[in-house]
Amino acid sequence: MHLLRSVLVSLLTASALALPGAEKQSSVKHRRAAGYALKEPPLTTPWTDKVGTNPWPEYPRPQLQRSQWQNLNGVWQYQNASGLDAVQSPPFGQDLGQEVLIPSCLESGLSGIQGNYTLYSWFSTSFEVPSDWDGQNVLLNFGAVDYEATVFVNGQKAGFHRGGYFKFSVDVTRFVKQGQKNELLVFVHDPTDSGDYVIPIGKQTLEPSHIFYTPCSGIWQTVWIEPVPMNHISRLDLDGNKDGQVNITVHTAANVSTSVQVVVHDGDHVVATHRGPTNRPFQFKVVSPKLWSPNSPNLYKVTVILGQDRVQSYTGFRTIERGTVNGVVRPLLNDEFIFLFATLDQGYWPDGIYTPPTKEAMVYDLQLLKKLGFNTVRKHIKVEPELFYQTCDELGLLVIQDMPALRPSQSRTLANGTSVPILPDPAQQVEFGRQLEVLVNQLKSFPSIAAWVIYNEGWGQITTYYPEIELTARVKQLDPTRLVDSTTGWYDHGAGDFSDNHHYANPQCGTPFYSINSSPYDDTRIGFQGEFGGLGNNVSIEHLWNNQNAINSINQTYEIDITVEAWNYRSHLLLSELKDQVTRFSCSGGVWTQTTDVEGEVNGLMTYDRRLQRVDEEQWKADIQGLYDAAAARSNATVSL
Missing domain, CATH: 2.60.40.10 (Immunoglobulins)
Incomplete structure (x- = not known):
């Protein structure tokens, strides 16, 4: 392990951030399988041992909240299924043999399974409907299931859903029995990037390597039931x-x-x-x-x-649009130019993969960004639980929300030996568009969301024609109150509100120079640095994803800085260079890579376990404030070169 370099923990000691207390859980009866046990993941976090067997007790849908509900999270039963045909022979009334924690990714240590290639799965639990719900309809809600879910209640098929990032509800009124235990059985098919499947997967892959990570299969967000009137x-x-x-x-x-x-x-x-x-x-x-x-x-x-239906929600009053300020196209918030400065936020966890171990853990990341002075977070080709967006609303963090990508950077070899990128066929492209609509419709009421991203770095983007033009128009029709970053990095054909450049390590933001992987700055749109930075700093094994393939890929990082002092020095230089581009050219924002390390990547503000911070806080606060000051000065005066 010649790649491992020890660092002094004292140089990286994480600042203490206040963590919110856990909220009270609704009462719920679970089938409690005594055999559940956490499996030791390749790396833990400070919250791993705090999860227990009643995870995520918080009400999961903050913008449509009812007072009566029952949380079904906890220990369920699980078994691997043989294939798609298994859904035709559901194991009703049977012990599935293994115990699994819901919500969790089957590949995670927290699940108790920590599986690989979990393409087909059965999940079961039981629940009782409270007697005071009599006469009302019963909704069964899922926060997210990756990728396809077939739902059975008391031996009858109750519903089907496709899309690994989105919530769905099933009205199970005619299937449930009052005063009795009701059997809930869910069949899940998650192909990820197997075979010919081209589906939204973000950075998930069955063969993790450097910037592509362990997949998430199964029921990975909260499950709950609630009573509603027939017309609700x-x-x-x-x-x-x-x-x-x-x-x-x-x-x-x-x-x-x-x-x-x-x-x-x-x-x-x-x-x-x-x-x-x-x-x-x-x-x-x-x-x-x-x-x-x-x-x-x-x-x-x-x-x-x-x-008889009464729900609680919330909103914030703000207007997000683009406009011209002193001859430069800018993002505007409430009629004023706002310099958008974000991290690339992957939302991965070593103990939970896609599922944060607790709400406290999820909030911790966002609190750190806010403390350092970031005003935006780019949610990178993943969709989070709705409590993530509520937290951004409450903290004051704008969100640039990506659509999860299709089969990123993968190729297939044709019979003639030619290698071609794996792209969606017409039906798969239609499905991508449908799920993009679901993304916008499900999240567009959160005040913090500032922009939608359709394609990241050409991943799954067809270039024989330009689907982003039609998709951009569709998103604008669904949500005319937000900006659209149609193509962040790479294949830009003029769609959307942003002229977005990716360049590692140094920025090229709204400048008269650009790299081969981005297009020239288009002064009719917002000049933006969609990704830059990516500076790496290796750490000792106790803070690394302890997987040899991941460790072997560390030197693929864009740049490795030997010490944390060197890492902060290089960060300061890059942020100063971005500031200079704000002053001289037409830069309106940037996205620093990244919030945390992920698996074989060691370029985060924090290590993957969240136990160590690399950032010199005072330096970073000053550098980020310098970006805002430069943007404000540029808004008030014309700078001549």
């Missing part, structure tokens, strides 16, 4: 702009037009009440709202009442 609120589209206008659509299960009441609260004070129709947009105003921004993340509670 199924979705809220909610947006507040800088002028106090509330734009809202209240979708209902019955899909008929009726009246709904909306009440907006500022703390304990009602600031607006309005009645409008269901299933079509309507607007009303809040007078003189306190605006939402990273410096003042003001949020307003919203209550929506449809007959």
Whole structure:
């Protein structure tokens, strides 16, 4: 292991960040299989041993919250399935033989399985419907299942869902029995990048290598049930702009037009009440709202009442658009140029893979970014639990949200020996577009989201024609209140709001020079550095993903800095270079790679286990503030070269 260099822990000691206390869990009866046990992952975090057998007790859907619910997270049963045909012979009423923690990725230590090639799986548990829910419909909700889920309740097929990053609900009213245990059985098929499948997978791969990581299969976000009236609120589209206008659509299960009441609260004070129709947009105003921004993340509670259905939500008043400031196209927040400075945030965990061990752990990452002065996070080709976006809303962190990529940077060899990139066929491209719509519709009500990313570095992007042009128009129609970064890095054909360059290690942001992997700066759009940095600093084995293939790939990092002092010195130089490009050219923001190390990558602000920080906090705070100061100065004066 000649690659391993010991570093002094005292140089990297993590700053103490306040972690929020765990919220109270709803009462729930689980099938408790005594055999569940954490499997030791290649690396742990400070939260690994705190997960227990009742993980993620928090209410998981903060923008459509009901007072009655039952959390089904905990110890379930699991068994591997033989293939797709297994769904035709469900193991009703059978002991599945192994115990698994829900929610978790089957490949994770927290799952108790830590499997490989878990392409086909069965999951089971049982639940009781509380007696005081009698007369109401029962919804069974899943935060996310990767990739396809077939749901059975009491021996009957209740629903099917495709898409590994998105929530879905199944009305199980006609399948459940009051006062009895109800059997829940879920068949999951997750092909990842096997065979000819071209599906949204982000950085998941069955063969992890350097910048591509361990996959996540199975039920990896919260499962819960809740009672609702037969005609209930199924979705809220909610947006507040800088002028106090509330734009809202209240979708209902019955899909008929009726009246709904909306009440907006500022703390304990009602600031607006309005009645409008269901299933079509309507607007009303809040007078003189306190605006939402990273410096003042003001949020307003919203209550929506449809007959006997009452849900709690929230919104923030802000307007995100693009405009010209002193001759340069800029991102604007509430009519002012905002320099967007983010980290590339992968959202991977050594103990949970895609599933953070706890909410506290997830919040810890975001608190660190906010503490250092970042005002944005780029959620990199992954979708997080909704509590992640709520935390960004509350902290004041803008979000650039990527669509998970299709088969990144993979090729196949044709019969004639030619190697060609693996790209979607027409049906797979249609499915990618459908899931892009789901992404936007499910997340567009979070005030923190500033921009949508369609393609990252050409991964899964067809270049014989330009699908991003139509997809950009589709996203703009679904959500006209956000910017769209159609192609971050590589194949830019003029679509969207950003002229986005990727370059490691130093930046090329809105400049009259560019690299082979990005297009020239287009001054009709926002000049943006979608990725840069990537500076590596190796650490001792106790803070590394202890997998030999990952360790062997460390020297593939863009740059290795021998000491943490050298790493901070190089970071300072690159941030100073970005600042110079803000002053001289048309740079409107950047994304530093990255929040944490991931598996064989050692270029994070923190190590993968979150136990050590590389950052010299005072230096980074000053350098980041320098970017904002340079942007403010450029907004107020024309700089001549």
